[in-house]
Amino acid sequence: MYQFLDSEPVRKEKRLIWAVNRSVMENIGFVPIKRGKKSKSHWNLFVFLLKIFTILLKITGYYQKGYGNAKTINVNELTLKFPNLPTAFNGFKILHLSDLHIDSIPGFAALIIEKVTSLTFDVCLLTGDYRRDINGSFSHILRPLHILSKYIQAPEGTFAVLGNHDTYLMARYEQESGMKLLVNESVEILKDGDKILITGTDDPFSFYTDDALLCLETKGYDFKIAMVHTPELAKVASRRKYDLYLCGHTHGGQICLKEGSPLLSHQFEGKQFNHGKWNIGSMTGYTSRGVGVSGMPVRFNCEAEITLITLEK
Ligand SMILES: [Fe+2]
Incomplete structure (x- = not known):
């Protein structure tokens, strides 16, 4: 059983203010980050270089091998x-x-479903x-996300x-996508008289606001989980x-x-944050x-x- 920390009217009001702010950030050429501002132009250069790299892979015959690798999803089980x-x-x-980038590979939702249906959590x-792209349409991913959500049987x-x-517009379609979004907010999970807290922030990589820090100021819980798209808020979460x-x-x-060294990781916090624990x-x-x-x-x-984490005392 779960319950949001904020009441429904407060959540609605906060969500509205966030959506207005996020829509502005999505539509201007500069996006705020924790260290100041960055230009989106670096992304255009990155996309151009990717196109050249793709052509090289196709010429050399490595493309199909890499495509097959991308379709092979492993279940990584760990106990913490x-x-x-x-x-x-x-x-x-x-x-x-x-x-998930669920539209990058045709039929990718079915590959994920095949893996998650054998797991209990x-x-x-x-x-x-x-989605694959950083802008443009998103309506085409709602159906595969909705189908996937039917197979994710998470009792809590x-x-x-x-x-x-x-895009912030996805927040309008929580029912269609089957996801309950945590936008700089927390939810309590209640179980047999005990509770834990889960806090989810908006993405700090391209859409950082101080609200992402404020929502981590939570007290009064024995155990707290932070969900953030990037490792960027890890030091703050640790302090909190x-x-x-x-x-x-x-x-x-x-x-x-x-x-195993990445050519690019798109994060600047340190190589220990590239992957894993x-x-x-x-x-x-x-x-x-x-x-x-x-x-x-x-x-x-x-x-x-796909990661399956078991929490142990
Ligand atoms: Fe990604």
Whole structure:
């Protein structure tokens, strides 16, 4: 069972203010980040370089190999131990899905469904990036997301945050996509007299606002989980006594050298945040390599990942 911290009227009012602000950010040439502002022009250059790289892969015959790799999704199971975990949540299972980019590969939803239907979990947490592109239409992803949501049987709920590829307009279609969005807000999960808190922020990579920091100012919980698209707010979450921080965004690099080093990770917090488990103080963090792909539909030396996390006391 879950309940939002804010009442429904307060949530509606906050969501409206956020939507107005986000719509402005999505429609101007500069996007705020924690360190100031950055231009979107770097993205256009990146897209141009990707096109050249795609042509090279096709000429050399590596494209099909990389495409096959991108369609091979692995289930990564791990157990994380926390001495302060409330007893009722011992053995609690989280299905963590990040960076679905569900329209990058035709029929990709079916590949994800094939994997998740064999898993049992209590809650599903999605950490952003549902479509391939960073702008344009999104209506075409609602149906595959809705179908996928039917197969995600999470008794305690399915919660999602937005990534830098997502538009504020998706918040209007929570029912159609089957996702309950956490936009700089928190939800309590209640179980056998115990409770934990899950806080989800808006994407800090392209749409940072101080509201993302404010929503992490939560007190009075034995165990707190932060959901953020990128690792950028990890230090803040650790200072605010969060226990677990789940993110994605990096795709683990998506294209890596043989020893696993990414050519690009699109994050500047440090290479320990590229993928997998990391720690800041007493907080444990996990960066998913992502389920899907963006840019071009290939992976090399970097497996697509569905993560099943078991919490243990
Ligand atoms: Fe992504």
